[in-house]
Amino acid sequence: MKTKMNRLLTFICILTAFISLLLIGCNNNDIPFDSNNLLKGVWAKAKHNGETITFKRVKSLPEKEYGVAFNDANIFIQKTSGFCGTPPLTFYDDKGTYNADKVLIKVQLDNFSGNFNWEIVSLTEKELVVKTALTEREKEHQELLKMYSIFHTIATSKTCENSNDWTYTNYGSKACGGPQGYIAYSKKIDVSGFLKKVENYTKAEDVYNKKWGIVSTCDIPPKPTNIECDNGVAVLKY
Structure with a gap:
C-alpha cells in the first residue's frame, strides 16, 4: 500500500513539475525569428554608450536585467526595475504598444503618461x-x-552688494494658474530686455501647459517682502 502511495506521490510530483515547465515555457516571451522583420524578437544584454543602447538578440526576456520584446500585433514589453530603482532591484514587465519603420520606433506604454x-x-x-x-x-x-536658463543667467550675472540695487519679478505659468515663482534681478542690467525674456518664457510655458495637458498644484507661491545680499547673492525674503 505504501509502495503504491509513494509511486502515486512521485507521479504527482513529476506531473506538477512538467506542467510548471510548460507554463514557464508558454510565458517566457519567446518570439520566433522572422527574417522579414528583424526588429521582432527579444533583445537584452543592454550596453549604454553615451546616447546609444546596444542590445543583443536573446531567446526570452531576462528575469533580473533590462530587456525589451517586440511581439506580433505591435505588442511591446520591457523588463524593467523602473526609473528610480535602488538595490535590491525588483524587475517587472511593463507593457504597451509600438509602431516602427526602418528609422524610428515609437513606443506607448500602458502604465506611463507619455511615450518614448x-x-x-x-x-x-x-x-x-x-x-x-x-x-x-x-x-x-x-x-x-x-x-529659463537665459534669463536666470542674466538675473544672477551681478554681485549683490546693496539690496537697494535689486528688485524682483514673477516668472512662469503654473498649469493651475498663477506664476511658478519669483526671481531677483539687479537694476543695473538691461531691465527691459530681461523682463521681455521673462515675459516670453511665461507665455511659452502657458502654451506648453495647455497643449500637453500639464497638471500642477494650485497653491499660490508667496510674494517676497524684501531682498537681502548674502555673500554676493541676492536672496528673496518672505
Whole structure:
C-alpha cells in the first residue's frame, strides 16, 4: 500500500513539475525569428554608450536585467526595475504598444503618461542599436529650459552688494494658474530686455501647459517682502 502511495506521490510530483515547465515555457516571451522583420524578437544584454543602447538578440526576456520584446500585433514589453530603482532591484514587465519603420520606433506604454521614441542606428539578425529620439513634447520642454536658463543667467550675472540695487519679478505659468515663482534681478542690467525674456518664457510655458495637458498644484507661491545680499547673492525674503 505504501509502495503504491509513494509511486502515486512521485507521479504527482513529476506531473506538477512538467506542467510548471510548460507554463514557464508558454510565458517566457519567446518570439520566433522572422527574417522579414528583424526588429521582432527579444533583445537584452543592454550596453549604454553615451546616447546609444546596444542590445543583443536573446531567446526570452531576462528575469533580473533590462530587456525589451517586440511581439506580433505591435505588442511591446520591457523588463524593467523602473526609473528610480535602488538595490535590491525588483524587475517587472511593463507593457504597451509600438509602431516602427526602418528609422524610428515609437513606443506607448500602458502604465506611463507619455511615450518614448528610439531612432534605429543599426539592426542586424543578432544586434539592435538605438538612441533616444526626442518627442515633440520633449523638444518643446527643452526649449523652455533653454529660455529659463537665459534669463536666470542674466538675473544672477551681478554681485549683490546693496539690496537697494535689486528688485524682483514673477516668472512662469503654473498649469493651475498663477506664476511658478519669483526671481531677483539687479537694476543695473538691461531691465527691459530681461523682463521681455521673462515675459516670453511665461507665455511659452502657458502654451506648453495647455497643449500637453500639464497638471500642477494650485497653491499660490508667496510674494517676497524684501531682498537681502548674502555673500554676493541676492536672496528673496518672505
